[in-house]
Amino acid sequence: MxxxxxxxxxxxxxxxxxxxxxxxxxxxxxxxxxxxxxxxKPGKSQLTDAVVKKVDPSTGMVTLQHGALTNIGMSAMTMAYKAEDAAMIAHVKEGDKVKVRVEDVNGTLTIVKLEKP
Ligand SMILES: [Cu+2]
Known part of the structure; x- marks a missing residue:
């Protein structure tokens, strides 16, 4: 044993x-x-085409008419998202064509990247 x-x-x-x-x-x-x-960086920082529909500096919300945001399971639609910082809001206006990256940041759908082509 x-x-x-x-x-x-x-x-x-x-x-x-x-x-x-x-x-x-x-x-x-x-x-x-x-x-x-x-x-x-496959898919990690993929940008999606969007058109700025409304910018609200008082709430930090940007309404986007966007293509499918596959990383957050969102199909193409028009919807308001929280901008990550005020600088992001400062350089866009209604009608701008942009490229965005939206991520779920602690439960809030947040625009973490916003680029004007
Ligand atoms: Cu949506």
């Missing part, structure tokens, strides 16, 4: 070492993947 326990312990140690080695390999692989991704 004592021998069996020892054998099991050794076997477990070997298994642990093996999985550590595998984990290290996976991490090395992930690092390479991340490096490749950081140049392409």
């Amino acid at each position: 004592k021998k069996f326990v020892t054998v099991t312990a050794v076997f477990c140690a070997a298994l642990t070492l093996a999985s550590v080695a595998v984990a290290a390999d996976e991490m090395a692989g992930m690092k390479m993947d991340n490096g490749a991704m950081s140049t392409a």
Whole structure:
């Protein structure tokens, strides 16, 4: 019985070492993947075409007629979103064609990026 326990312990140690080695390999692989991704950023900062319908500096809301915002599961529609900062509002006006990135920031749909082409 004592021998069996020892054998099991050794076997477990070997298994642990093996999985550590595998984990290290996976991490090395992930690092390479991340490096490749950081140049392409697929989908991460994708911009969507929109037209500014209304800007309300008092509330920080910008009404956008926008294409599908796939990252937040929003189809094309006209809707008001919170601008991330006041500077964003300052340089747009009704009728501007823009490119936007809207993200769910702590439950608030927020325009995190707004570019005028
Ligand atoms: Cu919407």
